[in-house]
Amino acid sequence: MEAQPPVIRAFGAAAIAEAAVLIRAGGIVAVPTETVYGLAADARDAQAVARIYAAKGRPSFNPLIVHVADLAAAEAIAVFDADAHALAARFWPGPLTLVLPLRDRAGIASLVTAGLDTIAIRVPAHRAIQALIAAADAPLAAPSANASNGLSPTRAEHVAASLGARAPLIIDDGATEAGVESTIVAGRTILRPGPITADMLGRVLPVAPGTTAHVSAPGQLATHYAPAKPLRLNARDREADEWLIGFGDVTGDDTLSSRGDLVEAAAALFDALHRADASAAARIAVAPVPDDGVGVAINDRLRRAAHR
Template sequence: MTAQHPRIVQYDDAAVAEAAALIRAGGIVAVPTETVYGLAADATDAEAVARIYAAKGRPSFNPLIVHLPDLAAAERIAIFDSHACALATRWWPGPLTLVLPLRPDSGIASLVTAGLDTIAIRVPAHRAMQALLAATGRPLAAPSANASNAISPTRAAHVAASLRERVPLILDDGPTSAGLESTIVGSAMILRPGPITAEQLGLPNAPPSEQITAPGQLATHYAPAKPLRLDAISRAPDEWLIGFGAITGDDTLSPAGNPIEAAARLFDALHRADAAPPPRIAIAPIPAAGIGAAINDRLRRAAHR
């Protein structure tokens, strides 16, 4: 039997209208954000949210991020204290997710929060997700649009290759700009590093924990199908080497050693490495300062087996 593929439609008003109609009918749609492509559904519709989990093969104890058009909409769903308001005012719209107490009258399906009394929310900056929020008039749950624990998608083609017939429609607006999932903050700590750095936020990273309190905390996550070796300064004969700076390879995250460029290219490079002939992947060391902390967080989870 020939594998089926989803429809990929280029971003325009008609494409947004088609995607919004699918969402309102209880369906799921892949849509770009500034971080990665997300798999969106109406966060108030339990059956629609269940379709996200089923399409991804995602464990139900792993909560989802809910996307909203603005702070006012977010305040109708979550309880903001003064610190959360300050963060939202400074960084929204943008790649920051806040984990906050859920309002009892939020209307959000309990499957979204995995039964927790908190909710992960953000206001995205990307025009496609904002257009879809406006067209549906619904809060949208949207984890990354890939099979659970696989490499996150930064292009429409990545979504199609990972989810195939499990997603009916992909809204294509080119490669994402940040290339890493959003920074997640809860209880005045960084629960997941991301494009907005600890230095920018002035917050500490949360200590390691077995308890899942926010998306993206599974030990194994963002993983290629092949074994991944970190901090490689040279290539073994059976490896595809992803370079950085002075360390060249089959591919490179940034010839200039720019960590922001490396973040934007990370998942795209891992997808290419996974598709290359060598059975193993190696990746050069990435400095841990700034956004390098988020890159190394993703790489550690990708290499964890």
């Protein structure tokens, strides 16, 4: 017997109420944020969080981001210093995740932090996940709503295609705005580039890109964000068996931005990769993208996607 397809509900009060019932019962729900669609569960419920890992096939050592309603809710879970307060004041609600010390007796399931003494936390700006946080009255662990190492979803149909019945309910509120996952900062180190760029952060605090010896935040696995097909980067011409994703003056079967607009490219990135993966071509090629501003995040995702 074939598994039932996921239920997709248009965003609204009824859909959020239905989703909140599932969350409170220990279930999982796919919900849009301003970055990508997330697969959400109550971050205090270890079994619910385990359902996220099971649905995604996610490695147990890769932590999850916890989404909360506001700064006060974040401070009940994590220990903030002056730097964290400064970043939160400037960029929350929004696509910035802070990696901070986990507060004693915070009530967060250890599976969320992968056993670490830090937690990745953010206050999202999107109306759908904020409505679900309020209706469920819970902090939500919500990694991207796709199979692990697959393409991150920017539309409800991407979630359905990647997870199928493993995402029993999907809240559909259209395409996400940013198109790439949140920027992650630990202290004054950028662990993952994203919509909040280094230049934007630098206007608040001196920050620098960095790496860690262990996985302390989502998106640090080398093979994250990979399509099924081989991917060639910095391509200016299409080879015979390739689907070429263009940028700027490099035209192809698709384009991230014919105008060379990096923000437009970021929003289009995963849509374009999904289309390429679904095409008849055996391989994917992507045109060069400038490595500045949000282009750093785009290239980060593409390098991970090309790593095999």
